[in-house]
Amino acid sequence: MIRALSRSFLIIASFGLIAGCSEMPTAPDSSRGPLGDQDWLTAPMAVVKGTYSIQDLGTLGGTWSEAYGVNDNGWVVGVSLTASGAQHAFLWTEAAGMQDISGPDWMYSIAEGLNNTGMVVGWGIKSGEGIRGFFWTAEGGMQSIAPPTQHNSSYCFEVNDVGEIVGMALSTSGNYNAFVWTTPTNPVLLGSLGGKASRALDINEDGRVAGKSTLTDQTSRAVLWVPQNPILDLGTLGGSASEGFGINELSRVVGWAHDVQEQRRPFYWDGDLHDLGTLGGPDGEAYEVTDDGLVVGDSENGSLQTRATLWANGNGTYDLGTLGGTESHARDISGSGLIAGFALTEAGDRHAALWAVENGGGGASTVPELLEDLETGITDAFTNGSLQRWRAQRLLVHVGIAQRKFERNKPKQAAKALSTLIHHLELYERRGWLGPDEAQALINQAQDAIDLMLE
Numbered sequence: 001m002i003r004a005l006s007r008s009f010l011i012i013a014s015f016g017l018i019a020g021c022s023e024m025p026t027a028p029d030s031s032r033g034p035l036g037d038q039d040w041l042t043a044p045m046a047v048v049k050g051t052y053s054i055q056d057l058g059t060l061g062g063t064w065s066e067a068y069g070v071n072d073n074g075w076v077v078g079v080s081l082t083a084s085g086a087q088h089a090f091l092w093t094e095a096a097g098m099q100d101i102s103g104p105d106w107m108y109s110i111a112e113g114l115n116n117t118g119m120v121v122g123w124g125i126k127s128g129e130g131i132r133g134f135f136w137t138a139e140g141g142m143q144s145i146a147p148p149t150q151h152n153s154s155y156c157f158e159v160n161d162v163g164e165i166v167g168m169a170l171s172t173s174g175n176y177n178a179f180v181w182t183t184p185t186n187p188v189l190l191g192s193l194g195g196k197a198s199r200a201l202d203i204n205e206d207g208r209v210a211g212k213s214t215l216t217d218q219t220s221r222a223v224l225w226v227p228q229n230p231i232l233d234l235g236t237l238g239g240s241a242s243e244g245f246g247i248n249e250l251s252r253v254v255g256w257a258h259d260v261q262e263q264r265r266p267f268y269w270d271g272d273l274h275d276l277g278t279l280g281g282p283d284g285e286a287y288e289v290t291d292d293g294l295v296v297g298d299s300e301n302g303s304l305q306t307r308a309t310l311w312a313n314g315n316g317t318y319d320l321g322t323l324g325g326t327e328s329h330a331r332d333i334s335g336s337g338l339i340a341g342f343a344l345t346e347a348g349d350r351h352a353a354l355w356a357v358e359n360g361g362g363g364a365s366t367v368p369e370l371l372e373d374l375e376t377g378i379t380d381a382f383t384n385g386s387l388q389r390w391r392a393q394r395l396l397v398h399v400g401i402a403q404r405k406f407e408r409n410k411p412k413q414a415a416k417a418l419s420t421l422i423h424h425l426e427l428y429e430r431r432g433w434l435g436p437d438e439a440q441a442l443i444n445q446a447q448d449a450i451d452l453m454l455e
Contacts, residue, residue, distance in 0.1 A: 052310075054343065056323050057092050057352040060100050065090065067352035068331045069113040069120075069158075070340035077111035077120050078340070078352050089122050089136070092352070103142035109134070113158035113202075113332070121156040121165050133167050133181075135159065148179060148187045156181070158202045166200035166209050178211055178225070190225045193233055200225070202247045202288070210247035210255070222255045222269070234269050242267070245297075246288035254286035254295050266297050266311070276311045279319050280381070280438040284309065288332045296330040296339050302380050302438050308341050308355070316444040320355055328353065367406055367414075370449040375399050377442050387434055395421055395442075402449070411453040418446045418453075 059065040062081025069077045076092040080100075088102035089111035101120065102109040109124030120136040132144040133156030147154040147169040156167040165181040169189075178200035179187035192198040195214025202210045209225040213233075222234040222244035236242045239258025246254045253269040254276075266276040266286035278284040281300025289295045293313035298306050301319065308320040308330035322328040325344025332340045339355035375396060382392035398421040405414035422443050429439035 052318075052320055052339075052355050052357055054321055054323060054328075055354045055356070056345065057354055058098050059351065060088055060090055060098060064350040065098070065352040066329075066331075066342040066350065067092070067340040067354065068111065070332050070334045070338050070354065071114050071116045071118075072334045072336045072338075073116065073118075074334075074336075074338055074354075075114060075118070076340050076352065076354055077114050077122070078342075079110040079122075080352065089120070089124065089142075090352075091120060091136075092354075098352075101136050101142060103134075106134075106142060109142070111136070112156065115159045115161045115163070117161060117163075119159050119163065121159045121167075123155040123167070131155070131170075133165070135165060145181055145187070148177075148189060151177070154179075154187065157200065160203045160205050160207075162205060162207075164203055164207060166203045166211070168199045178209070178213070180207070180209060191231050193221055193223065193231060195219075198223070201245050204247050204249050204251065206249070206251075208247060208251050210244040210253045212243040212255075222253065222257065222267075224251070224253055224269075226251075235273055237265055237267060237273055237275055239263075242273075244269070245286065246295075248289045248291045250291060252289055252293075254289045254297070256285040266295075266299060266309075268295060268311075268313075277317055277440055278437045279307055279309060279317060280377075280386075280435070280441050281305075282437075286311065287330065290333055290335060290337075294333060294337070296333045296341075298329050302377075302384050302386060308339070308343065308353075310339070316448060317441060318444075323351055323353060330355070367449055367452050368403070370445060370452065371399060371403050371406070374442065374445045374449065377438075377445060381434065381438055381442070386438055387428075391428065391433060395424060398424070406453065415450045415453045418450050422446050 060080040061083030065080035067076045067078035074094055079087055080090050082088055087108050088100050089109040090098050091101045092098045105127045107125045111120050111122040114120045123133045126132050126144050131153035133154040134142050134144050136142045145154050151169040151171045153170045156165050159165045168176050168178050170176055176197040178190040178198035181187040192213040194216040195218050198213035200209045200211040207227045212220050213223045214220055220241045220243055222242040224232040237257040238260035239262045242257035244253045244255040256264050257267045259265050264283040266284040268274045268276055278299035280302035281304050284299030286295050286297035295311040297309055299309040300306055306327050308328035310318040310320055323343040324346030328343035330339050330341040337357055341353055342350055343353045345351055378392050378395045381387040398417050401417040402414040425439050425443050428434040429436050
């Protein structure tokens with residue numbers, strides 16, 4: 001089932017739009033080329049215009065499923081409960097729907113990622129071998145990946161279009177070690193920051209890898225591995241820990257990091273860590289980033305509900321909605337803008353989901369919906385105690401003026417009312433009367449409405 005979200009928007013994403021992001025990354029040079037594209041500041045901007053819709057991908061017969069990866073062809077992978085109660089890796093395509101790709105000797109399997117050639121990777125439990133990473137192809141089926149020497153098990157998390165697979169392996173001494181595997185050679189260990197655990201979670205076409213490693217005190221840090229260079233600690237946002245999840249072809253990394261209050265914040269790294277903000281709550285995580293700077297992940301709203309989130313690189317933070325329930329999660333975004341994850345249904349079941357931009361979206365007809373969303377956001381801020389009643393009422397007055405002016409075909413006057421609203425929100429944020437995340441989310445909604453009014 002496809003459920004259209006009550007939001008249309010124009011996203012313009014450019015790497016030059018996040019404040020403070022004017023410097024190139026300071027990571028060491030690699031023999032495989034410079035870290036990132038030297039012309040990234042002048043690269044064409046990505047424009048996504050339309051209505052994001054969410055599609056329920058169903059299950060393999062059980063009650064739940066989760067999607068973790070999507071490629072440019074619209075293929076989606078993940079894990080689902082079967083009718084018999086087993087957990088099996090799946091591949092979903094528009095033509096064939098959800099297919100069970102678990103091998104006959106696998107008691108458990110989960111597909112974590114895939115590339116644009118159709119290779120799927122993940123991990124599971126195979127009879128006679130134990131926990132093993134795998135790669136799957138339509139021709140060869142599911143094939144296990146043996147762990148490095150002196151290791152007992154392996155896990156695979158992502159694969160690039162070159163066929164390089166990243167993951168981790170459990171050593172005989174109990175350490176988890178990040179590795180990269182290139183068919184048909186053995187896994188190559190990537191090293192750590194001195195701790196007992198490292199995990200490689202994503203890899204770009206140049207072989208640069210994002211993930212996590214622990215320090216000698218076993219604190220987790222987001223890291224970047226560049227071929228033939230030392231491991232790079234990406235730091236935190238002032239707190240104790242961080243973890244990197246996704247990397248693009250410009251070697252920009254996203255993940256989460258603790259801030260000074262030890263809140264789990266979504267970050268974007270371009271040589272420095274930048275807090276991406278949330279939908280109004282304290283915590284969030286960023287999982288993947290496109291070459292155009294679109295970032296997907298999860299964040300909490302003002303009611304502390306976790307929602308699939310799209311960050312448009314300085315041009316708004318968007319709640320992608322659910323399948324009728326209260327919660328959703330985004331785990332991957334393709335180069336073509338397709339987003340994979342999972343969400344709760346109206347019945348409370350967790351189902352794999354695919355978000356896509358519908359053609360023909362946008363335009364002034366969506367302004368009433370945006371204004372309704374803005375009104376709801378202000379009301380929620382008052383309800384959860386973030387905003388005093390009289391201040392919320394003042395904001396709602398300006399929304400009401402904008403609604404009436406727009407209904408009377410006076411878009412410039414409606415936009416002026418929303419500009420005044422934005423001024424008040426900025427003041428509330430400066431004075432500490434409204435939290436910065438909630439204020440910015442409302443400002444973004446008002447600006448979206450203004451942009452559509454004046455198109």
